[in-house]
Amino acid sequence: MAADDTSNVFEAHPMEGGDGPNSYAKNSIVQRGVVDAAKELVKRAIVETLNIDILSSSNSFKIADLGCSVGPNTFYAVENMIEAVEFKYQSQGQNSQIPEFQVLFNDHASNDFNMLFISFPENKRYYAAGVPGSFYSRVFPNASIHLVHSSYAIHWLSRVPKEVLDKHSPAWNKGKIHYLNARDEVVRAYEAQYVEDMECFLHARAQEIVYGGLMVLIFPGRPNGSASSQAWANMSFQVLGSCLMDLVRKGVVSEEKVDSFNIPVYSMSPKELAAAVERNGCFSIEMVADLLVPPVDDTSSMPQLIASHIRAGMEGILKQQFGEELIDKLFDLYREKCEEHISTTDTGKPVNFLVVLRRKED
Amino acid sequence: MAADDTSNVFEAHPMEGGDGPNSYAKNSIVQRGVVDAAKELVKRAIVETLNIDILSSSNSFKIADLGCSVGPNTFYAVENMIEAVEFKYQSQGQNSQIPEFQVLFNDHASNDFNMLFISFPENKRYYAAGVPGSFYSRVFPNASIHLVHSSYAIHWLSRVPKEVLDKHSPAWNKGKIHYLNARDEVVRAYEAQYVEDMECFLHARAQEIVYGGLMVLIFPGRPNGSASSQAWANMSFQVLGSCLMDLVRKGVVSEEKVDSFNIPVYSMSPKELAAAVERNGCFSIEMVADLLVPPVDDTSSMPQLIASHIRAGMEGILKQQFGEELIDKLFDLYREKCEEHISTTDTGKPVNFLVVLRRKED
Numbered sequence: 140m141a142a143d144d145t146s147n148v149f150e151a152h153p154m155e156g157g158d159g160p161n162s163y164a165k166n167s168i169v170q171r172g173v174v175d176a177a178k179e180l181v182k183r184a185i186v187e188t189l190n191i192d193i194l195s196s197s198n199s200f201k202i203a204d205l206g207c208s209v210g211p212n213t214f215y216a217v218e219n220m221i222e223a224v225e226f227k228y229q230s231q232g233q234n235s236q237i238p239e240f241q242v243l244f245n246d247h248a249s250n251d252f253n254m255l256f257i258s259f260p261e262n263k264r265y266y267a268a269g270v271p272g273s274f275y276s277r278v279f280p281n282a283s284i285h286l287v288h289s290s291y292a293i294h295w296l297s298r299v300p301k302e303v304l305d306k307h308s309p310a311w312n313k314g315k316i317h318y319l320n321a322r323d324e325v326v327r328a329y330e331a332q333y334v335e336d337m338e339c340f341l342h343a344r345a346q347e348i349v350y351g352g353l354m355v356l357i358f359p360g361r362p363n364g365s366a367s368s369q370a371w372a373n374m375s376f377q378v379l380g381s382c383l384m385d386l387v388r389k390g391v392v393s394e395e396k397v398d399s400f401n402i403p404v405y406s407m408s409p410k411e412l413a414a415a416v417e418r419n420g421c422f423s424i425e426m427v428a429d430l431l432v433p434p435v436d437d438t439s440s441m442p443q444l445i446a447s448h449i450r451a452g453m454e455g456i457l458k459q460q461f462g463e464e465l466i467d468k469l470f471d472l473y474r475e476k477c478e479e480h481i482s483t484t485d486t487g488k489p490v491n492f493l494v495v496l497r498r499k500e501d
Numbered sequence: 502m503a504a505d506d507t508s509n510v511f512e513a514h515p516m517e518g519g520d521g522p523n524s525y526a527k528n529s530i531v532q533r534g535v536v537d538a539a540k541e542l543v544k545r546a547i548v549e550t551l552n553i554d555i556l557s558s559s560n561s562f563k564i565a566d567l568g569c570s571v572g573p574n575t576f577y578a579v580e581n582m583i584e585a586v587e588f589k590y591q592s593q594g595q596n597s598q599i600p601e602f603q604v605l606f607n608d609h610a611s612n613d614f615n616m617l618f619i620s621f622p623e624n625k626r627y628y629a630a631g632v633p634g635s636f637y638s639r640v641f642p643n644a645s646i647h648l649v650h651s652s653y654a655i656h657w658l659s660r661v662p663k664e665v666l667d668k669h670s671p672a673w674n675k676g677k678i679h680y681l682n683a684r685d686e687v688v689r690a691y692e693a694q695y696v697e698d699m700e701c702f703l704h705a706r707a708q709e710i711v712y713g714g715l716m717v718l719i720f721p722g723r724p725n726g727s728a729s730s731q732a733w734a735n736m737s738f739q740v741l742g743s744c745l746m747d748l749v750r751k752g753v754v755s756e757e758k759v760d761s762f763n764i765p766v767y768s769m770s771p772k773e774l775a776a777a778v779e780r781n782g783c784f785s786i787e788m789v790a791d792l793l794v795p796p797v798d799d800t801s802s803m804p805q806l807i808a809s810h811i812r813a814g815m816e817g818i819l820k821q822q823f824g825e826e827l828i829d830k831l832f833d834l835y836r837e838k839c840e841e842h843i844s845t846t847d848t849g850k851p852v853n854f855l856v857v858l859r860r861k862e863d
Binding site: 199239240241243248249251252253256257259266267268269270271272277278279280281283 | 561601602603605610611613614615618619621628629630631632633634639640641642643645
């Protein structure tokens with residue numbers, strides 16, 4: 140057994156911790172929008188597909204949130220799932236059988252678990268545990284989880300594909316920080332990393348989830364059949380990359396720093412995920428849905444919102460590479476560029492998916 | 502169900518986090534001595550008393566360490582227990598049945614879990630989780646733990662007995678910070694708090710531990726029948742209190758600050774614990790042992806050692822009350838006073854106990 144979840148095989152991409160003005164806790168508004176949009180769908184999926192017989196008597200119902208970050212989104216999502224499970228028991232006349240819940244909050248060891256632990260909602264109805272480690276490896280014992288949830292996390296690859304940072308590789312991604320509008324070799328390197336990672340992800344979960352257990356995955360991606368360039372996240376990264384290159388031209392950032400940096404995010408389509416599920420063979424697909432994030436009323440605030448959103452998610456990884464002092468400058472520029480983009484194109488809207496898988500019996 | 506483990510009902514007494522020169526991680530030498538002294542005894546206790554049939558097949562073996570702090574002592578203790586459980590399987594010819602292990606590291610939500618999570622030993626053989634919350638309340642689901650361990654933690658009361666800080670109570674402990682050499686009323690208030698806390702502790706554990714599961718408790722205390730003044734910890738606190746009063750006389754600390762401060766530590770005797778176990782009714786006592794901590798070779802370093810030890814354990818609570826700037830001054834004085842004491846008395850030796858309980862069937 141190799142339960143070494145602090146292994147360096149996987150890179151950590153910590154969200155900005157604490158609760159300062161640029162923290163993930165205060166700026167994960169788009170993610171919160173996704174949580175809200177997902178709320179009823181997740182509830183319906185659980186009520187319709189969960190088989191409560193998977194829980195042996197006197198056992199507790201175990202929910203894992205993968206890539207939980209520091210809250211509060213993870214708390215809303217967890218509360219919603221518990222309500223759904225309880226409703227399922229009630230709807231089957233098994234009120235008295237409602238189990239205790241244990242929630243396992245998972246993220247990289249570098250996540251701010253201290254912040255997470257001191258911000259638990261009062262009177263929460265579950266036992267909580269923090270589980271550090273990459274979800275691309277095993278993090279829980281065999282057959283120990285009944286319901287896995289992951290929101291806005293599995294689009295992070297386990298690492299930047301090595302070739303795209305290698306000067307001597309045809310996949311070297313010079314002057315760019317992502318695969319959008321990059322050479323075919325770069326796109327293929329990202330795709331290959333995604334395939335490998337998703338294989339690890341499903342393999343680990345297949346061991347951890349009990350037969351009949353569910354996995355609810357929410358992720359930003361691109362519609363089936365669309366080009367990578369249509370993915371909202373990819374768009375955002377293209378703009379971010381051009382900001383960095385502007386700063387290179389101004390002499391604020393060295394070109395080498397940009398060349399040795401790529402964002403390990405992949406925008407999958409539901410079809411790509413389905414192919415990975417089929418290859419793995421341990422799960423059935425119970426639901427695939429588009430998540431329509433409610434539009435922001437005031438579009439003039441959209442650039443600010445996008446900048447805050449991307450900053451909340453990317454600040455950790457950008458700080459690591461470029462240093463803390465660059466961040467404000469970079470995101471001021473980013474907001475300006477977003478303003479240009481939003482006015483001319485409609486592809487700036489996030490596209491998010493919800494997929495529900497069930498662990499089949501072997 | 503009230504699984505609210507961030508409740509303010511219980512006070513947190515965090516050990517000094519991080520890995521700086523005065524951190525718990527670097528100064529828990531006496532505690533480490535206790536871990537070493539306990540090692541063989543704990544192993545023997547597990548091998549002799551654990552019934553491996555308590556684990557249903559395909560389940561993982563769950564170990565909880567209560568009051569784990571930030572390591573590395575908790576890692577040594579856990580590794581030792583896993584070896585013992587594995588040995589038990591091997592000695593019964595059930596090598597192939599050795600289960601996966603999950604270790605639940607528990608401490609107050611204010612514990613430095615970030616530090617704990619990034620310092621896990623490489624190639625650890627268990628799945629790890631951090632569980633925030635006071636062990637005087639429920640922290641785990643019903644019947645979910647096979648082996649509980651707690652070292653140098655249960656001598657901390659859940660709170661300072663209210664009366665001893667109350668000017669209008671006959672139990673007001675003016676000019677003192679602990680119950681040693683204090684009025685009878687003070688001693689009784691501490692005793693009552695201990696009785697209440699131990700009742701909560703055993704009640705919570707009785708629900709969490711599976712039938713047949715074990716609980717290994719290691720704590721500094723006083724021998725059966727001895728006076729409170731003979732407890733080493735109590736001695737130490739008396740010296741610490743007199744240092745604080747010296748600083749009051751010098752005008753460095755206000756008298757009110759000292760009067761509104763007491764250390765919530767109780768030195769129980771094995772007999773007192775046995776009485777609590779009997780009142781609870783859910784556990785049998787499998788072993789009670791003195792832990793002989795190996796003597797320090799060079800007694801001239803003993804005062805420094807004691808000062809470091811007490812500082813490692815008490816710095817958090819002292820900082821909260823008196824501010825960070827006082828700490829160096831206080832412990833310089835403390836070391837000097839320890840030098841006087843060590844030369845004239847032999848009661849400066851820590852007395853530690855190991856008690857093993859088994860969860861009986863109801």
